[in-house]
Amino acid sequence: MSRYFLSATLILVVGFWHYGRASRILGIFPTPSISHQVVYRGLTLALRERGHELVIVTTDPVNDPNLTNYKEIDVHSLYDIFIQDVDWIATREKDTWSNMFDGFMSKLELECEEILEHPELRKLYAPNSGEKFDLMLIEMLFFPSLMPLATRFDVPVIGMASLGLNLNMQYAVGNPIMPSHPSNWDTDEKIFGELTLWQRMKNFVRIWKYLYKYWTRYMPAQQALARKYFGNDIPDISDIEKNVSLVFVNQQAPITYLRPNVPKIIDIGGFHVTKKIKPLSKDLQKILDDSTQGFIYMSLGSNVKSVMLANGTREEFIAAFSKLPYTVVWKFEDEFLPNQPPNVLIMKWAPQQSILAHPNLKVFIYQGGLQSTEEAISHGVPVIGFPVLADQDIHVSKLASLGVGKKLEILTVKRDELIEAIQSVVYDTSHKKRMLDLRNMLRDKPYDSMENAIWWTEHVIRHKGAPHLQSTLVDEPWYQRQDMDIVFIISAGSLVALCFTLVVFHKLLICSIRAFNKLPSSKKDKLH
Known part of the structure; x- marks a missing residue:
């Protein structure tokens, strides 16, 4: 009995101490x-x-x-x-x-x-x-x-x-x-x-x-x-x-x-980044499980939307996806995708972290947002980035420099270029390995x-x-923060000193020439 009383007392003390600090x-x-x-x-x-x-x-x-x-x-x-x-x-x-x-x-x-x-x-x-x-x-x-x-x-x-x-x-x-x-x-x-x-x-x-x-x-x-x-x-x-x-x-x-x-x-x-992955819907789970050759996930995020793509750009994506042997899950914010290929599944909203956690995912095509970048790394998924605004260029460029993905330009992308990038990331397993190494590095901290x-x-x-x-x-x-005043003073002082030196040198040169011209011919001959 005394043991239970002591435990209860300790719990109450800890509780009051904790909320006392709130x-x-x-x-x-x-x-x-x-x-x-x-x-x-x-x-x-x-x-x-x-x-x-x-x-x-x-x-x-x-x-x-x-x-x-x-x-x-x-x-x-x-x-x-x-x-x-x-x-x-x-x-x-x-x-x-x-x-x-x-x-x-x-x-x-x-x-x-x-x-x-x-x-x-x-x-x-x-x-x-x-x-x-x-x-x-x-x-x-x-x-x-x-x-x-x-x-x-x-x-x-x-x-x-x-x-x-x-x-x-x-x-x-x-x-x-x-x-x-x-x-x-x-x-x-x-x-x-x-x-x-x-x-x-x-x-x-x-x-x-x-x-x-x-x-x-x-x-x-x-x-x-x-x-x-x-x-x-x-x-x-x-x-x-x-x-x-x-x-x-x-x-x-x-x-x-x-x-x-x-x-x-x-x-x-x-x-x-969630530590508890929510289950996918039964229909989506089955589609991804059945994609034994793998699948591709594309999302341009919450601010940039795929419906914003120009018609020509959208057609380049569709043409590229239609030639791939993979299922493509595309976050597309409309009910209808013109010329939608049979291997493309569109979703107005996608449970991104749950999709990224699926083992059949081969590559994540995205806009380079920092939160999506962190999610891709946490699940070890190589990326192809199409940056659009703000910090997205930085993140995609950095990941490309680390060899865990590719960077393409969304305004000028062509179907062959996209297919080549996807095949490069999928077939070259070093992208996946480096992404897993990067994930381990992010997790390894004191x-x-x-x-x-x-x-x-x-x-x-x-x-x-x-x-x-x-x-x-x-x-x-x-x-003063950039020491610009010091740089200016030193530069200006150096310029003044240089100009003064050049003026003095010029004066001395003119005086020397005049003095030489005033010498008698006999002395000039001796100097020569």
């Missing part, structure tokens, strides 16, 4: 894209399991009534703003990133205003609401007008990025700006490897032009929006942004173009990424911030 966390994740949201959701649900209470602003709620201590504020309406009149494939052909951002600025402002106008959130951040939090998690992308929420609740901030940190956020947290580094996804040039001097000069000009535009056009508009909802006495949003405690960035070293980062940037990865992120989150809560991780670069002007 904190209240506000999460703001505005990007209307499920591929972004599943990354953030992975951490927030894990924090809930730790006993913390969370209030999450999200475009894609879990909507699970069984989740306690997990309130969601649904801003799904942002999809109407974000995807309106957007054809990502057509955009790849016509626009550079700089031009795209010009067009997105007004949309992003509308998104921020929609969030700040949301009745549930307004009630939450009202001055007399009485709401208290211990931490704010926020997506670090293009939403600085939401930063004063941290000031309103007087809490430290942890930023999150579901993809590589974009240039304006790199600058904000004091990361070195390296214009021609291949880790930069938000550039106009999609060139990887050695660059010419001219290409590097173009990168330099374009990146600093983009940053100038961001800080002189976008940030003032965001500051005005923040003052509209939080009052004129709020701090400068750029100051709040640069003082975030940490930034969790969804990057894993083996599949990333590595770059130097300041200490407050913590790599995460694979948060959305700590679990989720546990590490939770530890850092609670570290920030315990210490009410992490100023000890702040880089001094954040307080330096742009030219």
Whole structure:
């Protein structure tokens, strides 16, 4: 009896101790894209399991009534703003990133205003609401007008990025700006490897032009929006942004173009990859099981859709698939696929991770999204990538350089080129072997990424911030960060010294010539 009493007492003590450490966390994740949201959701649900209470602003709620201590504020309406009149494939052909951002600025402002106008959130951040939090998690992308929420609740901030940190956020947290580094996804040039001097000069000009535009056009508009909802006495949003405690960035070293980062940037990865594969439907399971020669899976993701393909491009895919001896499962977001071959199965929505886990899968044709990349690696499936936007070029290029897949251009793809790529990946077993080696490398690390992120989150809560991780670069002007003032002074000084030397040399030469011409002929003859 005493043994049971002691056990029960210990359980109660541990329980009270655990919940005594529980904190209240506000999460703001505005990007209307499920591929972004599943990354953030992975951490927030894990924090809930730790006993913390969370209030999450999200475009894609879990909507699970069984989740306690997990309130969601649904801003799904942002999809109407974000995807309106957007054809990502057509955009790849016509626009550079700089031009795209010009067009997105007004949309992003509308998104921020929609969030700040949301009745549930307004009630939450009202001055007399009485709401208290211990931490704010926020997506670090293009939403600085939401930063004063941290000031309103007087809490430290942890930023999150579901993809590589974009240039304006790199600058904000004091990361070195390296214009021609291949880790930069938000550039106009999609060139990887050695660059010419001219290409590097173009990168330099374009990146600093983009940053100038961001800080002189976008940030003032965001500051005005923040003052509209939080009052004129709020701090400068750029100051709040640069003082975030940490930034969790969804990057894993083996599949990333590595770059130097300041200490407050913590790599995460694979948060959305499920450890329990859900069973396929009986019909789909039978089709894949019966594909004894193997099958191919194609999906362009949740933002880029196969229905966006131009008619000519779609016909090239259909012609290529019709000549293959494999079943093709194609995520195609329409009821009807013109000229659909008998070996092609179309699905409006596909259980991707369950399909990738099937042993008969030979190759995954995709758009290069980071979350799909992580899923492919976790199941050891070689890939053929057709990047369309944002960071997709980086991921496909990196995997191609590692020998685990191929990269093709979606705007110019031809059937013979696609067939050759598929056969190369399927028949050359080294692609599969290298992908399995890559999977093992991702798994071989000294700590679990989720546990590490939770530890850092609670570290920030315990210490009410992490100023000890702040880089001094954040307080330096742009030219000083890059030592451009020193380079200018040295260059200008060297140029002045060179010009002075040339002038002196020129004067001496003229004087010498004049002196020589004044000599008598007899002395000139002797000098000769």
